[in-house]
Amino acid sequence: MASPSRTAMPHQDPRARVGNFNEVATGYTGEMARREASRCIQCKKPFCIAGCPVNVDIPGFIRMVKDGDVAGAARKIKDTNSLPAVCGRVCPQEEQCEKICILARRGESVAIGRLERYCADYERDNGLVGVPQMALPNGHKVAVVGAGPAGLTCAGDLAKMGYAVTIFEALHAPGGVLIYGIPEFRLPKAIVRQEVDYVKSLGVEIALDVIIGRTITVDEMFEQGCKAVFLGTGAGLPKFMDIPGENLNGVYSANEWLTRTNLMKAYMFPEYDTPIVCGKRVAVVGGGNVAMDSVRCALRLGADASHIIYRRSEVEMPARLEEIENAKEEGVIFDLLTNPVKVHGNDKGWVSGIECTRMELGEPDESGRRRPVEVKGSNFVMEVDTVVMALGTSPNPVISQVTPGLKTHRWGGLIADETTGLTTREGVYAGGDAVTGSATVILAMGAGKRAAEAIDAYIRSR
Numbered sequence: 001m002a003s004p005s006r007t008a009m010p011h012q013d014p015r016a017r018v019g020n021f022n023e024v025a026t027g028y029t030g031e032m033a034r035r036e037a038s039r040c041i042q043c044k045k046p047f048c049i050a051g052c053p054v055n056v057d058i059p060g061f062i063r064m065v066k067d068g069d070v071a072g073a074a075r076k077i078k079d080t081n082s083l084p085a086v087c088g089r090v091c092p093q094e095e096q097c098e099k100i101c102i103l104a105r106r107g108e109s110v111a112i113g114r115l116e117r118y119c120a121d122y123e124r125d126n127g128l129v130g131v132p133q134m135a136l137p138n139g140h141k142v143a144v145v146g147a148g149p150a151g152l153t154c155a156g157d158l159a160k161m162g163y164a165v166t167i168f169e170a171l172h173a174p175g176g177v178l179i180y181g182i183p184e185f186r187l188p189k190a191i192v193r194q195e196v197d198y199v200k201s202l203g204v205e206i207a208l209d210v211i212i213g214r215t216i217t218v219d220e221m222f223e224q225g226c227k228a229v230f231l232g233t234g235a236g237l238p239k240f241m242d243i244p245g246e247n248l249n250g251v252y253s254a255n256e257w258l259t260r261t262n263l264m265k266a267y268m269f270p271e272y273d274t275p276i277v278c279g280k281r282v283a284v285v286g287g288g289n290v291a292m293d294s295v296r297c298a299l300r301l302g303a304d305a306s307h308i309i310y311r312r313s314e315v316e317m318p319a320r321l322e323e324i325e326n327a328k329e330e331g332v333i334f335d336l337l338t339n340p341v342k343v344h345g346n347d348k349g350w351v352s353g354i355e356c357t358r359m360e361l362g363e364p365d366e367s368g369r370r371r372p373v374e375v376k377g378s379n380f381v382m383e384v385d386t387v388v389m390a391l392g393t394s395p396n397p398v399i400s401q402v403t404p405g406l407k408t409h410r411w412g413g414l415i416a417d418e419t420t421g422l423t424t425r426e427g428v429y430a431g432g433d434a435v436t437g438s439a440t441v442i443l444a445m446g447a448g449k450r451a452a453e454a455i456d457a458y459i460r461s462r
Helices: 030-037 058-066 070-078 084-090 112-125 149-160 189-201 218-223 254-262 289-300 321-329 441-461
Strands: 141-145 164-168 205-207 226-231 251-253 281-285 305-310 333-336 338-345 351-364 370-374 380-382 386-389 428-430
Touching (some): 030 112, 084 112, 141 149, 141 218, 149 189, 149 226, 149 441, 189 205, 218 226, 226 441, 251 254, 254 386, 289 305, 289 386, 428 441
Parallel strands (some): 141 164, 164 205, 281 305, 305 333
Antiparallel strands (some): 338 351, 351 370, 351 380
């Protein structure tokens, strides 16, 4: 017998939401959450837990939602996940826990992410957020570099184990990619701040405007009594195509485009004093979640036409299906099997167009996706006045340059053990995008959690 259909998530109407930065998905009601929770068949061998990088007891919290104990469900999630309101919004559950839900074999999986969001929002909205049971202080200090998903997770877990933890963050606000990279309409910044406040309530201290390698070094952290250091510095170095015209005015990296829009609130200029120049015809190059975020921001910043230029087909796009569908609903134009070769400019040095070639798909490459091959003689020019390059990022090289014994891959990622996060230097651990390059929030959190366990074992062994 097939299970009931998955409970749909309410959304803002596309025609309204392109004119604001309010959250697109508006969340389950209590009745919706209970209905969806009742679809879970409480498997004796819950594969969904194995699919969660932070090992949330998924059947356990869903059962509590069904039984009406939503506050208890939220606490159950927080046993292993310090950022449930974030994960419920941006974690790609469809590729992880939900993908291996047994109901997915014959129909639709349980909406695990939507239920996680509901529980976290219920706890927060009803003033029920509390501090869990904590280990007694053990007298040991640990430094965490970076207040993004990996760093916050590592710090929170270590604090619960009894360590005195300080996070050193280079920006003026904690949250990492959650605060500067993901737009307000997908992840409201008030929620990020509340999740950070929860981590601080565990006893974690956060020092802002501290650049490791400039303000303080890893060596100095050890000299000041830290027993271990975790590096969760992310991947903030943007990539470009190295094509003519990329230095014209009106060409942005996605990092700058999103940081100005999100962290610096450019969409609220002049109330906030960071402007952004958004033309009427915007082209975003790339096919991942960052590209979708960028192109959807362009519409909200006033673009008349907002294009995605992607060299493969929609099937190969790495962006979440939900984000692609939202972009289409909002009127984003998808120029697929298309690859830029030159950015054109006017006599004043501003973008006037982007020259592209048509592509066709050949044999699969090392990523498993079919390799795009240029169609000779297919060049054409699109009239645009803003170009955003959303081609991925690599780790910032500063920390490896100033930390003796810290080795990196040729492409810049820190070399670290996949299981423990231990780098090539004793006592120094790393995880998240600083190790893998651009990846997902939940994978970074999983790396932070594993590193916290390894750091605890390391310090205890000494």
